[in-house]
Amino acid sequence: MRSRESIAQEVEVLFRELTPHEEYILRLRFGIGRGAQEIDAVAAWLSVTATAVRDIERCALRKLWQAAMMEVPSPCVYAG
Numbered sequence: 001m002r003s004r005e006s007i008a009q010e011v012e013v014l015f016r017e018l019t020p021h022e023e024y025i026l027r028l029r030f031g032i033g034r035g036a037q038e039i040d041a042v043a044a045w046l047s048v049t050a051t052a053v054r055d056i057e058r059c060a061l062r063k064l065w066q067a068a069m070m071e072v073p074s075p076c077v078y079a080g
Contacts, residue, residue: 017067022060029057052078 011032015023028037028045039057043050059076 014064014067017063018060022056022063025053025056026060026064029053 015026018026025042025046027033028042029039030036037045039050039053043053046053055078056076059078063076
């Protein structure tokens, strides 16, 4: 069984695939390093719509999945 520290290290390595904006949104939404935030709160802090946050979050999660599976990340298009 993997330790919490090794999982945290793996997450940090995968986060290198993201833009700083994508990483920030995922950290806020999933409470990595602090409490998780609602989508509307994140949108307000970033002065964007909740739809834009949702689109960025979805794209970032896809990038992480592709990186974990060693696939070439597909480009993201944000609607917001």
